[in-house]
Amino acid sequence: MPSHRYLPVHERVPLPSSSRTWPARRIERAPLWVPVDLRDGNQALAEPMDTARKRRLFDLQVAMGYKEIEVGYPSASQTDFDFVRHLAERDDLPEDVTVSVFTAARADLIDRTAEAVQGLPRVLIHLYTATAPVWRDVVLGRSRAELHRLVLDAAGHLLRRVGDRPGVRFEFSPEVFNLTEPDYVLEVCDSVTELWDASPDRPVVHNLPATVEVATPNVYADQIEYADRHLARRDSVILSVHPHNDRGTGVACAELAVLAGAQRVEGCLFGNGERTGNVDLVTLALNLHAQGVDPMVDLSDIDTVREVVEHCNRLPVHPRHPYAGDLVHTAFSGTHQDAIAKGLAHHAKQAAELGVPPEQAPWAVPYLPIDPGDIGRTYEEVIRINSQSGKGGIAHLLHAHRGLELPPALRPELARAVQRVTDATGRELTREELWELFRATYVVPGLEGRVTVAPWSTAEVSPGVHRFTCRLRVDGVEHSVEGIGNGPLSALTDALRGIGVTVDVLDYREHSVGGSDGHAAAYARCEVDGAPWWGCGWDTSVLTASVNAVVAAVNRAKEV
Ligand SMILES: CC(=O)SCCNC(=O)CCNC(=O)[C@H](O)C(C)(C)COP(=O)(O)OP(=O)(O)OC[C@H]1O[C@@H](n2cnc3c(N)ncnc32)[C@H](O)[C@@H]1OP(=O)(O)O
Ligand SMILES: CC(C)C(=O)C(=O)O
Ligand SMILES: [Mg+2]
Numbered sequence: 001m002p003s004h005r006y007l008p009v010h011e012r013v014p015l016p017s018s019s020r021t022w023p024a025r026r027i028e029r030a031p032l033w034v035p036v037d038l039r040d041g042n043q044a045l046a047e048p049m050d051t052a053r054k055r056r057l058f059d060l061q062v063a064m065g066y067k068e069i070e071v072g073y074p075s076a077s078q079t080d081f082d083f084v085r086h087l088a089e090r091d092d093l094p095e096d097v098t099v100s101v102f103t104a105a106r107a108d109l110i111d112r113t114a115e116a117v118q119g120l121p122r123v124l125i126h127l128y129t130a131t132a133p134v135w136r137d138v139v140l141g142r143s144r145a146e147l148h149r150l151v152l153d154a155a156g157h158l159l160r161r162v163g164d165r166p167g168v169r170f171e172f173s174p175e176v177f178n179l180t181e182p183d184y185v186l187e188v189c190d191s192v193t194e195l196w197d198a199s200p201d202r203p204v205v206h207n208l209p210a211t212v213e214v215a216t217p218n219v220y221a222d223q224i225e226y227a228d229r230h231l232a233r234r235d236s237v238i239l240s241v242h243p244h245n246d247r248g249t250g251v252a253c254a255e256l257a258v259l260a261g262a263q264r265v266e267g268c269l270f271g272n273g274e275r276t277g278n279v280d281l282v283t284l285a286l287n288l289h290a291q292g293v294d295p296m297v298d299l300s301d302i303d304t305v306r307e308v309v310e311h312c313n314r315l316p317v318h319p320r321h322p323y324a325g326d327l328v329h330t331a332f333s334g335t336h337q338d339a340i341a342k343g344l345a346h347h348a349k350q351a352a353e354l355g356v357p358p359e360q361a362p363w364a365v366p367y368l369p370i371d372p373g374d375i376g377r378t379y380e381e382v383i384r385i386n387s388q389s390g391k392g393g394i395a396h397l398l399h400a401h402r403g404l405e406l407p408p409a410l411r412p413e414l415a416r417a418v419q420r421v422t423d424a425t426g427r428e429l430t431r432e433e434l435w436e437l438f439r440a441t442y443v444v445p446g447l448e449g450r451v452t453v454a455p456w457s458t459a460e461v462s463p464g465v466h467r468f469t470c471r472l473r474v475d476g477v478e479h480s481v482e483g484i485g486n487g488p489l490s491a492l493t494d495a496l497r498g499i500g501v502t503v504d505v506l507d508y509r510e511h512s513v514g515g516s517d518g519h520a521a522a523y524a525r526c527e528v529d530g531a532p533w534w535g536c537g538w539d540t541s542v543l544t545a546s547v548n549a550v551v552a553a554v555n556r557a558k559e560v
Helices: 038-042 051-064 076-090 107-115 132-140 144-162 181-196 217-230 250-259 281-289 300-311 332-355 389-402 408-425 433-444 489-500 544-557
Strands: 032-034 068-072 099-104 124-128 169-177 203-211 236-242 264-267 451-462 466-473 477-485 503-512 520-528 531-539
Touching: 032 124, 032 236, 032 281, 038 051, 038 076, 038 099, 038 132, 038 300, 051 076, 051 300, 076 099, 076 107, 076 236, 099 107, 099 489, 107 124, 107 144, 124 144, 124 389, 124 477, 132 451, 132 466, 132 520, 144 169, 144 181, 169 181, 169 451, 181 203, 181 217, 181 477, 181 503, 203 217, 203 264, 217 236, 217 250, 217 477, 236 451, 250 264, 250 389, 281 408, 332 389, 389 408, 408 433, 408 531, 433 544, 451 544, 466 489, 489 503, 531 544
Parallel strands: 032 068, 032 264, 068 099, 099 124, 124 169, 169 203, 203 236, 236 264
Antiparallel strands: 451 466, 466 477, 503 520, 520 531
């Protein structure tokens, strides 16, 4: 790999001196989130959104609780212009929502922008120019002083065009801030602050983008902390960040930048955006949620959010995407499943002890950073069965979906049966298939097999003495038999012994299963002809379930 072609960041740009304090800080409240899907995200789509798609995403963002939303680059295309006009003319913006529009520092584009926003009650006009040396030299062909002049001319032009309109505020972005000399950033931003006469009640936004990520997130945090400390009229400046994700560390950059003093974060839902995307606002919000901090946006129905975003962007969200992917709450592997199953049971118990609903109780379930229920996910997806799965997960699934309380001693051999199937097929077992496997292995042998018992009856002939009377069919030969014992099951085993089937019940459990069909499950571990076998019964009658469980164990032994 020709790595020698690339310079490390400290050889590309002077970095601010390092008296940093951000590493010791904590994020205790959400910054102002600003979705830029309708502008930055949109400019990265092969098929940019039309008005209907833009409106759908905008309405979603309003419903989620975003208060500032970048809606387009109205001077760039008729579609974007029309969408801004649509918002202005519909006149249905919630009173606490401000829209933002984007423009380059060119008089013609500013004029068109001013036309587009006419009539909007609250609008932030976002002016940008790249300030980094390579862009100055190669793209814009201007020296530091010349570019500074260009910015001030554009900022002044904007002020003259719309500065006296009520509800208008300004934002400035020195594009590629992260590769711009820190003193030059201050020089340009401070002069813009002054020109726009920012004040605490009409602050300017300075948005310092990592337009293309080039360094580890700590470097960006140092750059932001330096700006936080040195920007003029700091109480009249909202310090904003706009990370991209070229190195896959956009989220880390945003979080460290907030530690370093950023008050506002621009990004896109699920991280759409140029190249590898803008920083993902959903992940950022849920990262805060998972730290006990109110994210100030509603993600309680993440699947609807995802569905709308996928529709509007025509891009899928990856199955492993943090929080939102189809697979992120799912454990296939045995030890994780075991821990989750125990964690969920413990969670339910603790909630009951605290007297609060489970969805309000403190969360400490292994391997699940947040309760999937918080974002509208169900538990059904949490544990899924394949060849990596173990007894804990299998028992959890049969409990969750069929109400079975499998005896711990039965679980290992059921897990082996499951593994034989998943190894052979190489695929996942659905919960219905798992139930069928359990039924076929342990329940069906109680209903059909070499030995069948039907009809039968029991009676307590004297206190503590039970009689079991039945027609027994063994290998097609019918017998009428009776047995006596201290309970129905011991009377049954006595009857079996009468025709030469030696069976002892070593362990027996039963429980009723909730639900309208009112089934009972019975589990019998029996010694049959000297070897132990499990059999299970599943019937609306507990007694029938128990008889079937013993017969199932017998038939399983006889089928070997
Ligand atoms: C990091 C970001 O996301 S920046 C935002 C980028 N977004 C977009 O580009 C999407 C929409 N853009 C567009 O539709 C078009 O670029 C338009 C309509 C805005 C402008 O189109 P055109 O006039 O055809 O120019 P073009 O796109 O080629 O822009 C390049 C020119 O603008 C200049 N320019 C680029 N950025 C800026 C800026 N921020 N401020 C002032 N001038 C700029 C360049 O120096 C170049 O000038 P030159 O022709 O004198 O060399
Ligand atoms: C804020 C603007 C200029 C931007 O999208 C970027 O720098 O990435
Ligand atoms: Mg961007």
